[in-house]
Amino acid sequence: MDIELLAPGGSYESVIAAFNAGADAVYTGGEMFGARANADNLTTEQLIDAINYAHIHNRKLYLTVNTLLRDDEINEKLYNYILPLYENGLDAVIVQDMGVFNYIRTHFPDLHIHASTQMTIFGKRTAQELKELGATRVVLPRELSLKEIKDIHENVNIEIECFVHGALCYCYSGQCFFSSYIGGRSGNRGRCAQPCRMEYDVIQNEKVLNPGDSKYVLSPKDICTLNILPDIIESGVHSLKIEGRMKKTEYIAGVVSIYRKYIDLYQKNKSGHKVDSRDIDILYNLFNRNGFNESYYKVHNGKEMISLKKPTFRSGNEALTSNIKNKYIGKKLKETFDVKIICKNNKPFTMCANVYGKEITAYGLIPDKAQKRPIDKDTILKQVLKTGDTDFSFNPVFLDLDDGLFLTVGEIKNVRRQLLELIYQEILSSYKRNIYGNSDKDNECVSVIKDNYHGDMCINISVSTYEQLQVAVSKEFINKIYIELQFFDEKGIKIAFDFINENHRQVYIAMPYVSRLKDMDIFLQEYKDTLDNETCIDGFLIRNLEQYYFLHENYPEAEYIFDYNVYSYNGYAKNFYVNNYNVVTTVPAELNLRQLKARKCNNEEFIVYGYMPVMISAGCCIKTTDKCAHNNTVYTLKDSKKNEFVTRCVCKYCYNVMYNCKPLSLFKYEKDIEGLNLKSVRINLTIEKRKETDNILSMAEDAFIRKIPVVADDTTTRGHFNRGVM
Incomplete structure (x- = not known):
């Protein structure tokens, strides 16, 4: 297997420097739709020059189109943006949005598509499906282990790309709304403000678990994997990816040159891998956050991965940067x-x-x-x-x-x-392409539900405790009840199902946010008897595609609802999921009312209340600041503005869910919501006690059943319903 060294390029200068330093390929952004909107992104002319430079020297250039796009952006901008690059031989686009994926597949059939890490690809089923849809590569989450990567490699004939150096997000890529909810700057739109790099108190039972100078609990150290490169390569990784489109050109060229050295040495002598400590020092001098970690390849999480203290950045090694400049910057390969x-x-x-x-x-x-x-x-x-x-x-x-x-x-x-x-x-x-007959107007999106939905809009609810379930069942207007699997044990699920069925309500399982290699098999072992009782389960609320492919193999007759984080940000994505998978989609959480009307929400579900997750992480602040208790601990993160974010340990699946500091509440906008022609609205309950649950459901009844105006207060948020995101 060929090994590709893939480098970041945040500017034209850094793209050329990365090639000069030994990169086989560079990924970079243009003036639109990239996940680093604030980088010194390349103009179309610069991109074409960079493509040509790459091809002259037998290298490759990939374009980041790895954000979620609105319908107007796809219909009015995407085609003309990609066209000149496609004609000049662009090697691949990196894509998050399934609507964008299918648009590019249709209009630019010879262009390779790399499924972005923002797609949160947990396993072989998703990788196989993406391959069949036309992806030539999957960029895996940083959180996957070597064993999980190997399982994908051995079961799916597709290129695998993984990060080997650079910044590490605390949240699973594509599952972060932290910056979005607290400041309107969406990571899914390339404008993350990095609130994870700020200070937080970790509070449990009114006790601060991280006193003193240990406040950077959401700020991981940078990745450096030089010592385990052979393990990564032998797990099946084809492309070794360096993070850093926001970094200086000297950093990019310096890091690339070091990794080039060790990839070449490995290819010459696969059994003699040994890293010179002086090269680690070079990387350390170029940039670090209180040292390095080796990512999640061999560990699931751990205190040693986190900065904890405020990062101390060196002023710079002038001799080192001068040497890098002389070797790689402002020059051309020959x-x-x-x-x-x-x-x-x-x-x-x-x-x-x-x-x-x-x-x-x-x-x-x-x-x-x-x-x-x-x-x-x-x-x-x-x-x-x-x-x-x-x-x-x-x-x-x-x-x-x-x-x-x-x-x-x-x-x-x-x-x-x-x-x-x-x-x-x-x-x-030999790289040039011609395109025939496909214009940007050929496939403008038409909502899959052409006629308005005229049925009664149902009110559904997801519950996280048996107490919430009891209140929900007592309300006759509640239709579907979603049981949050992550917060019920096997016995609790059976009791909940029996209780719901006795009261003649529809029962659905709300799947966990994370489904890794072992998780789905364990799920089937534990719940097979319950699920095989046809009178017991009506369907599933899906939080990632790996769950859907797994469950649909085993329960093809069940109804499937894709949650808001299986993104259908535009009508193209919605149409794809509905037409191909026959599912109900959930209205995107980051579009405002005007944008939702333009997209069309016919026959969808819409979340009108709930503490919305802002981060789903493999990291655990309890383990970082204390020790893992394996008891589904609930704790709070408090920021410098005294905002408190309740966080729950989901120990069975080993991840944390961090919720927004205020619950979403849209009962006040009942008329606007009903005008969206929805199939249902949903109430998401998480930490609410019995009395609060009853009050929330009373407001829902007033708003959607009795048509009585509901007054909002400062203890809740409207989310993005009015403002949207950048």
């Missing part, structure tokens, strides 16, 4: 070609280059007879070798020169320029 030069009587002056097995010839004038001083060998060779600031150099391997001929130096230069241009065009021509 491809060397053998050339033959013919300067003969009565024949045009010619230069021929062997370009990857094909002979390319440039023709000049027929030399004159020399009147005074004939052209000599040294003069010809001197001019031929002057390739200047081009991507090529020449190695003259043959010169056939007749005596007594005269040729101007200008004519030699002219033929040399012609040959350089012919080589340039010859190499790039």
Whole structure:
């Protein structure tokens, strides 16, 4: 298996420097739709130049289109944005949004699509489905272990890309709403404000677990995997990815050069991998956050992965950065070609280059007879070798020169320029593409539900405690009840199902937010008898695609509802899921009312109340600050503004859910919500006690059944219903 070293490029200068330092490929962003909106992103002209530079030197360039897009952005901008890059041979796009994925697959059929880490690809079923849909590569979550990566590699014939160096998010990629909810800057739109890098008190039972200078509990150290590169490669990873599009060019070039060294050494001697401590020091000097960790490849989480203290950044090693600049920045790589030069009587002056097995010839004038001083060998060779600031150099391997001929130096230069241009065009021509008949208006989105939904809008509820369930069942207007599997044990689930069925309500399992390799098999073992009772279960609320593919194999007749975090941000994504999977989608959480009307929400479910998760993490602040108790601990994170974020340990599946400091409450907007032609609204209950649950359901009844206006207060939030996100 070939190993690809994939580098970040936050600017045109850093893209070229990364190639110069040894990157096989570079991923970079343009002026739209990239997950680093604040980087010095490339213009279309710069992107085309970078694509050409990559191809001249047998490298690749990938474009980040890894954010969620609205319908108007797809319909009005996406096609014209991609088209010139596609025509000039762009190697791949990195995509998060399933609507964007299918749009590009339709309009740009020869363009490779890499499924972004933002897709939260947990396992082989999702990887296989993405391959069948047209993905050529999956970029896996940083949280997956070597064993999980290997399982995907051994079961799916698709390229795997994984991060090996750089910043580490605390949250599962694609599952973070922290920046979105507290400041309106969405990570799903490329504008994360990084609130995880701030200070927090971890509070349990009114006790601060991290007193003193240990407040950076959500700020992981950077990844450095030099020591375990062979393990990563042998697990099946094809592309070794360096993070850092927001970093300086010197950082990118320096890190790439070190990883290039050890990949080359590994390929020469697979059993002799040994890292020089001086190279670790170089990486440490380039950038670190209180040291490094080796990511989640061999550990699930741990205190040693977290900065805890405020990161101390070195002022910089001037000798190191100067050396990097001299080697890699502001320079060009050179491809060397053998050339033959013919300067003969009565024949045009010619230069021929062997370009990857094909002979390319440039023709000049027929030399004159020399009147005074004939052209000599040294003069010809001197001019031929002057390739200047081009991507090529020449190695003259043959010169056939007749005596007594005269040729101007200008004519030699002219033929040399012609040959350089012919080589340039010859190499790039194999990458060029033509596109026929597909315009940006060919496939504008039409909502899959063409007629408005005229049935009664149902009120559904998800419950996290048996107490909440008891209150929910007592309300006749509640239709579906979702049992949050993550907060019920096996016995509790059976009791809950029996109770719901006795009261003749529809019962659904709300699946965990995380479903890793072992989780789904354990799920089936524990709940198979219960689920096989056809009168017991009506369907599932799905939190990631791996769950859906697994469950649909086993329970094809169940109803499936995709939650808000299985993104259908635009009508293209919604149509894909409904048409292909016959599911109900949940209205996106980051669109405002105007945008929702434009997208159309027919026949969907809409969350109108609940403490919305802002982070789903493999990390655990209890384990970081104290010790793991394996008892589904509930704790609070308090920020510098005294906002308190309740967080729950989901020990069975080993992840944490951090909730927004205020619950979403949209009962006040009943008329606007009913105007969306929804199938149902949902109330998400998490930490609410019996009395509060009863009050919430009374407000829901007033709003949606009795049509009595509900007054909102400062203890709740409207989320993005009015403001939307950047």
